[in-house]
Amino acid sequence: MxxxxxxxxxxxxxxxxxxxxxxxxxxxxxxxxxxxxxxxxxxxxxxxxxxxxxxxxxxxxxxxxxxxxxxxxxxxxxxxxxxxxxxxxxxxxxxxxxxxxxxxxxxxxxxxxxxxxxxxxxxxxxxxxxxxxxxxxxxxxxxxxxxxxxxxxxxxxxxxxxxxxxxxxxxxxxxxxxxxxxxxxxxxxxxxxxxxxxxxxxxxxxxxxxxxxxxxxxxxxxxxxxxxxxxxxxxxxxxxxxxxxxxxxAASPSAPATGAVSMEVRDLKAGMLSGVSFMLRFGEVLGVAALEGQGQQELFDCLAGVRRPESGQIVVGGKARVFRHPADAIRAGVVLIPADRLQALLRQRSVRENIALPLVNRFSRWGPINPRREKRRVESAVKRLQIDTRVQSEVRRLSGGNQQKVGIARWLASGFNTLLCFDPTRGIDIGTKRQIYGLVKELAANGSAVLLFTSELPEIQLACNRVIVLFGGELVDEMPASEADEQALLRAAHGLPSEADAEQQAPEGA
Amino acid sequence: MVRLVQQRSIVVLIALLVALAGLIEVIRPGAVNANWVSNILEFAAPLGILAAGQTLVVITSGIDLSVANVATASAYIMASQAPFGVTRGIIAGLLVGIVVGLVNGVGVAVFRVQPLIMTLAMGLVVTGTLNVYSQASVRSVPGVPDVIHTLGSGTVLGYVPVSLFLWALLAAVLIVGLRGTGFGRLLYALGDNPEATRLAGVRGWQVLLANYTACGLLSAVAGIVLAGTVNAADLSLANVLLLPSVAAVVIGGTSIFGGSGSYAGTIVGALILTVLNSVLTLLDVADAVKQVLYGAIIVLLAAAYTRVLGRE
Structure with a gap:
């Protein structure tokens, strides 16, 4: 050495x-x-x-x-x-x-x-x-x-x-x-x-x-x-x-995209979340910046069909949708990658079965599996994400980064148009992190829409075109990634006005 | 690597099976012959089929404690309806299994009742209802129709039990189905992590409902075959097979916590239990002692198994 x-x-x-x-x-x-x-x-x-x-x-x-x-x-x-x-x-x-x-x-x-x-x-x-x-x-x-x-x-x-x-x-x-x-x-x-x-x-x-x-x-x-x-x-x-x-x-921040609207959220309320509206376009990675517990969990759960909103609308592909079950969201092309990878994975099952799980997720697919077709789909996803493993091995024997990749590969294999990533790089090493951000950008460049929450603010600029900031359950700010450096995000995420705005407003007591 | 361990565990189990047969040969030289093998297979078939349903349920991290009651009820109803036509009898018997399985499925999958509680309670309901039915119909213990008797205890070419063909057919369907169909995949998925399965867009209740129904149907088949084997359909026919049906699954290497296992293992498990029973009978031990030994050996096997394979 x-x-x-x-x-x-x-x-x-x-x-x-x-x-x-x-x-x-x-x-x-x-x-x-x-x-x-x-x-x-x-x-x-x-x-x-x-x-x-x-x-x-x-x-x-x-x-x-x-x-x-x-x-x-x-x-x-x-x-x-x-x-x-x-x-x-x-x-x-x-x-x-x-x-x-x-x-x-x-x-x-x-x-x-x-x-x-x-x-x-x-x-x-x-x-x-x-x-x-x-x-x-x-x-x-x-x-x-x-x-x-x-x-x-x-x-x-x-x-x-x-x-x-x-x-x-x-x-x-x-x-x-x-x-x-x-x-x-x-x-x-x-x-x-x-x-x-x-x-x-x-x-x-x-x-x-x-x-x-x-x-x-x-x-x-x-x-x-x-x-x-x-x-x-x-x-x-x-x-x-x-x-x-x-x-x-790890390139420079991307410019805001101008593609068609993938998803429009109107006045969504659920638990902590109190009336959030925004648009997500195809071809962009929209970042969500927030401190712990500002309503981002509720937002992602509603959009993925894990939880039902109390009021508000989710419009996907031009139609207002009611997601009663993750299956409804998945059918509309909206898929979720949760923060806790073990929440999404079958630990005792093989990488292949994990990736192929959405391929058998409805009644009409209960029948015989075409092994060649499945193998082709799984292997192309594994290759694309460079998952470091033999596909036959149990998922629990993989490292954390590779487990997260399996969770993503699943949706590459089954197809989607809107990807919801909730803190996908929590506890993952820097090499894999960069790989995941690279992939997210690439997916957006190929026409998907991506909504990405990350708890590590400096990483927003690495992956996103545009950022929305949640604070106290409300959408308090929106900015292009080029302005979203760590300092600007931190201010916004703490509910403070941006520096420029702060100068305009007369300081009142505090 | 996992597959290797699993295959090796089957080899270990088969070795154990052979060792038990060897023990019999030592105790009583000449006892292990074609006739003996034929007998073992004949008696293992009903248990193997009963444990098939149990395997499906245990893979989803559930358990079905009503399998033996369902088997008994199905056999009794089949026999009591057979005088009106054997086909009608068989259909009636199978229907019992399907209905009870459906109710179990609705309870577990839709109302989220613990499988243990749900199936234990349904087992009681089935037995109680069967008693009422038998008293109301005021007949002596119904006889078993010839077709069923042949199915349960007939042989082809002198040695091959007829029930073996049925068992082999079901085994092939189950082994291939668990590995190579979407439904099989979903059983393992639900047993491993129901939340992850839901997030992947699977409506788990549909799978569980179908699965408990399949288990009920298999229990009914097992009961009917057993009635043929012992040539009687009394009110406690299959009740002794409840614990062996679970034991066969566990010995066969299916995790009681769900998510892994195979029917091939269960088959060997059922054979081991049947041969073990044969050993104890040959030793001419008293019934009480037999039960003690039987229980102790199952515990030892399960413990050794976990230890050897290092399962958590």
């Missing part, structure tokens, strides 16, 4: 955790083929890699959820092998995952007792995270997801770990809570303890981490200091030789 720019000789003496040459395979699939990781005491260390690079496997080995096939782990200079997570926990290693792990039907207090968590320390860290006075009798089932993530984190902190692993914890957190998590991580560092931080958001890594270890194809390909312009290097290392190519593709 290329020279790994690492100050190894210096680090050795102060290494808290040192993993070298870790190997792990699942049957014929090799997840790790020689991964190295060296974390110093009092360091926040990022673990980076594209989907399927082996990050999760490495984390699971470090925390005892999996045992490595080869390689060594030393903790504080002593060689260790963990056979269970509780063993790793006793040694001071604990991981907080993206999905909160509290049992939904026990109270928070009962959950804590289950894991023998010291309550007073838990309360202390909860206060650090901004949740002082939290009622321990509440049921996790009734709590918001960001709160659950914080509870999970406080529970991990309460055992005072030597090394805390944060696996994509910020993916489901709004910006203000992310800041609190960062502060706690910095505090651990100041106390001489260490944090391993995993995130797909490069800006977070740059702001928080001292060093970053980059994995690719199960191997460590470099250790980088992300702070001074290291982000570009990380991206290059993660992507490998294809990096330049893909980077070139």
């Amino acid at each position: 290329a020279a790994v720019p690492d100050d190894a000789s210096v680090a050795d003496s102060s290494a808290l955790l040192e993993a070298s040459g870790l190997i792990k395979s699942f049957g014929p699939v090799v997840a790790l083929r020689g991964a190295d990781l060296r974390v110093r005491g009092g360091e926040i260390h990022a673990l980076m890699g594209a989907n399927g690079a082996g990050k999760s496997t490495l984390v699971k080995i470090l925390t005892g959820a999996l045992t490595a096939d080869g390689g060594t782990i030393t903790l504080g200079g002593r060689p260790r092998t963990f056979h269970s997570t509780s063993e790793a926990r006793r040694a001071g290693l604990i991981c907080v995952y993206q999905d909160p792990s509290l049992l939904p039907d026990l109270t928070v207090l009962q959950n804590l007792k289950l894991t023998a968590t010291p309550i007073s320390l838990f309360r202390h860290y909860l206060a650090e995270l901004g949740l002082e006075g939290f009622d321990l009798q509440s049921l996790p089932r009734e709590l918001a997801r960001p709160t659950l993530s914080l509870l999970d984190l406080a529970r991990a902190l309460a055992i005072e770990p030597q090394l805390l692993l944060l696996d994509e914890i910020t993916a489901s957190l709004p910006a203000d809570l992310t800041v609190r998590v960062f502060n706690v991580a910095r505090q651990l560092r100041a106390e001489g303890r260490s944090v391993i931080f995993i995130s797909h958001r490069l800006a977070e890594v740059g702001a928080l981490c001292d060093r970053a270890t980059v994995l690719r194809d199960g191997k460590t390909v470099g250790v980088v200091e992300p702070a001074q312009g290291g982000e570009e290097r990380i991206v290059k290392l993660m992507l490998g030789p294809v990096a330049e190519e893909v980077a070139a593709e």
Whole structure:
């Protein structure tokens, strides 16, 4: 391999955790083929890699959820092998995952007792995270997801770990809570303890981490200091030789399209959503920008037939439609790609069956399947999306990015005219992300209409022609992509007028 | 790779089947002969057909606890209507299965009743109604018509049971149908993830309704064949086959949580259970002990199976 720019000789003496040459395979699939990781005491260390690079496997080995096939782990200079997570926990290693792990039907207090968590320390860290006075009798089932993530984190902190692993914890957190998590991580560092931080958001890594270890194809390909312009290097290392190519593709924002109207929404009301009207044209990608919970979920659910609006009209192809079931929307050519890919996929079934599912979705298609025709359709979709797999394998064995591609490939195989993408790149690595945006643009260029919500505002310009902004359930702004830089979107998404407008209006008190 | 594991698991099951047969040969040398094989197949056929319907339902992550009651009722109605014409009897018997299956389907698919509750309750309703019917018609236990007797216990060329032909035909339809039709795909899809199936534009209730009806129909067929095999149609004919019908499915490798499995596995499962029964009978153990052993062996098999295959 290329020279790994690492100050190894210096680090050795102060290494808290040192993993070298870790190997792990699942049957014929090799997840790790020689991964190295060296974390110093009092360091926040990022673990980076594209989907399927082996990050999760490495984390699971470090925390005892999996045992490595080869390689060594030393903790504080002593060689260790963990056979269970509780063993790793006793040694001071604990991981907080993206999905909160509290049992939904026990109270928070009962959950804590289950894991023998010291309550007073838990309360202390909860206060650090901004949740002082939290009622321990509440049921996790009734709590918001960001709160659950914080509870999970406080529970991990309460055992005072030597090394805390944060696996994509910020993916489901709004910006203000992310800041609190960062502060706690910095505090651990100041106390001489260490944090391993995993995130797909490069800006977070740059702001928080001292060093970053980059994995690719199960191997460590470099250790980088992300702070001074290291982000570009990380991206290059993660992507490998294809990096330049893909980077070139992230083109300048496209101009608004002028095609025929695919879908017109008139005064749509549903739950949080209170009277939204807009038009979506063929040949354009219309971005939806909004903070968490501003009605975008309701909007997409109504348009896809998942939920019925309380009032308002959805006009597709010139006709007002009532979608009672997703099948109605699909028949009108409107298809949805949900944020949670597992919500849309059959995990135990093959890639082929997953992609072919809409091909058998009505009564008239219950009969024999023409295997040649199906194979042709599935394979052309797989090829177009470059899904990295043999089509016979189970979907649950694929990486997150490839799973999302399967969810998209399904509609390429069955055909559609309007694509609703709800945060399609959540928790997906940067290479796949760019691929997905490239595809979305290409679909629009070929005449489809695309409505795209993404929780990562900077990405709007990457894919869209035009943007609408939702705030408090209302459509508060619309702008061409060329004006929709992160700052403009952030202002609008917080319900603030644009800078130009703000200057015109006389400031009143606030 | 998945397919490989699945195929290997079938090989393991067949090996187990052969081992059990070997055990019989050791206990009583000369017992395993063409006649014995013929008998095993004859007794496995009704169970295999009953477990066929169960397989369809379990694949969708449901369960049908009324299969045995339906089989019993179908056989009894068939026999009691046969004096007015054998065809009429058979049609009446099959109708019982279709109607009960439809009701189960409406309950589960339209009114979203838990399959376990729905089918358990329907099983009770069926048995109760059958008792009322038998008392009202005040006849002795009806006899089984000759055609059915031949279907259930006749042989061709001395050894090949007639019921095997019916079973083989149904098996072919099911195995091919599950793999190669839209309906089969949708059963697996619903068992794996009903929400995803809905998002793909599938109206799941139609599939479930058809599926529970198919299960009812297969249960009726199984009951009629069984009546022919034992040459009687009493009020508790198939009731002992309820748990074996579930056990055959589970031993055959169909996940009780739905979304995966095959009828081929269930066939081997039904054969294993039948041979196991034959072993216990040969050992001449008391009925109570037999039940204990039977239960214990099923648990062990299921546990070993999960362990070997590493299913979650």
